[in-house]
Amino acid sequence: GIQVEQSPPDLILQEGANSTLRCNFSDSVNNLQWFHQNPWGQLINLFYIPSGTKQNGRLSATTVATERYSLLYISSSQTTDSGVYFCAVWGYSSASKIIFGSGTRLSIRP
Amino acid sequence: DSGVTQTPKHLITATGQRVTLRCSPRSGDLSVYWYQQSLDQGLQFLIQYYNGEERAKGNILERFSAQQFPDLHSELNLSSLELGDSALYFCASSGTGQQTRGYGYTFGSGTRLTVV
Numbered sequence: 001g002i003q004v005e006q007s008p009p010d011l012i013l014q015e016g017a018n019s020t021l022r023c024n025f026s027d028s029v030n031n032l033q034w035f036h037q038n039p040w041g042q043l044i045n046l047f048y049i050p051s052g053t054k055q056n057g058r059l060s061a062t063t064v065a066t067e068r069y070s071l072l073y074i075s076s077s078q079t080t081d082s083g084v085y086f087c088a089v090w091g092y093s094s095a096s097k098i099i100f101g102s103g104t105r106l107s108i109r110p
Numbered sequence: 111d112s113g114v115t116q117t118p119k120h121l122i123t124a125t126g127q128r129v130t131l132r133c134s135p136r137s138g139d140l141s142v143y144w145y146q147q148s149l150d151q152g153l154q155f156l157i158q159y160y161n162g163e164e165r166a167k168g169n170i171l172e173r174f175s176a177q178q179f180p181d182l183h184s185e186l187n188l189s190s191l192e193l194g195d196s197a198l199y200f201c202a203s204s205g206t207g208q209q210t211r212g213y214g215y216t217f218g219s220g221t222r223l224t225v226v
Contacts, residue, residue, distance in 0.1 A: 033214045048214040097166050100153045
């Protein structure tokens with residue numbers, strides 16, 4: 001099956017800093033999403049981005065499907081950005097299911 | 111509100127008991143997925159239903175079962191509960207089979223199960 005690797009596994013930043021989170025996947029994928037799991041456990045959909053670039057406020061994401069990676073950019077970090085960021089992909093099989101990476105744990109210090 | 115509704119939000123029960131978790135998918139979505147997230151772990155796929163039929167099965171224990179009803183809501187039944195079953199259980203929904211309707215998976219807020 002498809003393997004998803006996220007880096008770095010942990011990231012500690014001061015408020016106001018910028019960060020780049022990476023997601024590599026081992027095979028062609030039909031779709032890709034980025035999720036933020038906040039400290040209360042909620043999984044929030046950030047981007048649905050099988051290819052190209054999208055922006056939403058201080059967050060943006062780029063997926064280069066041909067090179068099998070995606071990047072999530074967070075600018076001017078705020079303490080509310082803390083949590084775990086998951087990349088999730090799924091392939092072309094009719095029985096395919098979403099495969100999650102192991103996540104990047106982001107801690108923003110005030 | 112993501113559009114996917116999970117109940118209850120919290121559940122505390124004793125070992126050996128049986129519980130039922132409920133999920134209502136986003137309007138128009140035919141696929142429902144169940145995931146388990148143990149403490150500080152990633153999300154493990156349990157099972158997928160599409161329009162009432164089981165579509166894919168992951169690491170689901172034999173003590174666990176699920177079904178999707180004609181109105182498309184789904185229930186996850188967990189029986190003979192053990193301490194290790196304590197986890198966050200998420201339900202997600204997506205569009206018609208492989209068609210994600212342009213927004214992919216939508217997750218509910220989860221049910222936090224504590225087995226004591």
